[in-house]
Amino acid sequence: MASKDKSRSIGKNIYIGLVFLFLYIPIIVVVIFYFNTSKMNILFEGFTTEWYHTMFYNRTLMEALTNSLIVGVVSTLVATIIGTLGAYALYKYEFPGKKMLDRVLYIPVVIPEVVLGISLLAVYSILNIELSLLTIIFAHITFCIPFVLLTMRARIAGLDGALEEAAMDLGARPFVAFYKVILPLLVPGITSGAMLSFTLSLDDVIISFFTSGPASTTLPLKVYAMVKTGVTPEVNALSTMIMLVMITIVLIIAGIQVKKLKKMEN
Numbered sequence: 001m002a003s004k005d006k007s008r009s010i011g012k013n014i015y016i017g018l019v020f021l022f023l024y025i026p027i028i029v030v031v032i033f034y035f036n037t038s039k040m041n042i043l044f045e046g047f048t049t050e051w052y053h054t055m056f057y058n059r060t061l062m063e064a065l066t067n068s069l070i071v072g073v074v075s076t077l078v079a080t081i082i083g084t085l086g087a088y089a090l091y092k093y094e095f096p097g098k099k100m101l102d103r104v105l106y107i108p109v110v111i112p113e114v115v116l117g118i119s120l121l122a123v124y125s126i127l128n129i130e131l132s133l134l135t136i137i138f139a140h141i142t143f144c145i146p147f148v149l150l151t152m153r154a155r156i157a158g159l160d161g162a163l164e165e166a167a168m169d170l171g172a173r174p175f176v177a178f179y180k181v182i183l184p185l186l187v188p189g190i191t192s193g194a195m196l197s198f199t200l201s202l203d204d205v206i207i208s209f210f211t212s213g214p215a216s217t218t219l220p221l222k223v224y225a226m227v228k229t230g231v232t233p234e235v236n237a238l239s240t241m242i243m244l245v246m247i248t249i250v251l252i253i254a255g256i257q258v259k260k261l262k263k264m265e266n
Contacts, residue, residue, distance in 0.1 A: 155189025
């Protein structure tokens with residue numbers, strides 16, 4: 001019996017190891033080719049760190065990164081605010097059409113990005129809006145709001161409604177009760193929704209392709225255009241830096257949440 005349990009445990013560990021290997025091999029390859037001396041970036045020919053320096057002098061690549069960061073930050077802020085307030089309103093209030101709105105919210109999540117991109121392009125064409133960085137931002141806000149809202153609804157569903165009622169019984173106005181009692185409890189959900197929104201915005205290709213203008217190329221669109229001629233190690237260097245920054249942010253947020261949980265337990 002013990003030998004069977006041991007073999008099952010070994011089999012599970014091997015399976016988990018293979019899953020992680022499958023998930024992280026592409027990331028490892030990107031990091032390795034960051035140090036490749038070959039400009040074609042097809043075969044690893046030698047070790048170098050020069051791409052870290054030349055990356056910053058690649059004007060078009062830096063402009064694309066700047067555009068992506070602007071779009072990601074602005075769309076994340078707007079989508080997080082609207083999604084959080086929308087989720088709280090759906091949780092707290094009853095109004096005509098609420099059930100219908102609950103069903104409609106899932107449409108932008110399940111709809112193919114090609115359909116959403118073409119639809120937004122058609123709207124811009126009808127309204128005679130010139131494609132620019134602003135049209136990309138509006139498009140990203142559109143598809144990010146449902147993801148934030150659904151994330152927040154899952155968080156709000158676990159709240160104890162008696163906390164807000166107790167605060168108002170003690171003399172707090174509804175806004176003060178929300179700001180000082182409910183909002184701090186929603187911070188983990190807000191953070192998760194914002195991170196999800198920023199990640200979706202940062203790596204979007206299809207919707208950005210349909211809603212971008214000639215002078216508003218984002219980083220994913222730039223990399224996509226480079227595929228035809230070959231992706232240089234500068235892109236690998238930039239991708240590695242972005243991954244390190246994102247991992248650092250996630251670890252910091254996770255550390256803060258762990259500290260808060262420990263304080264609540266004590």
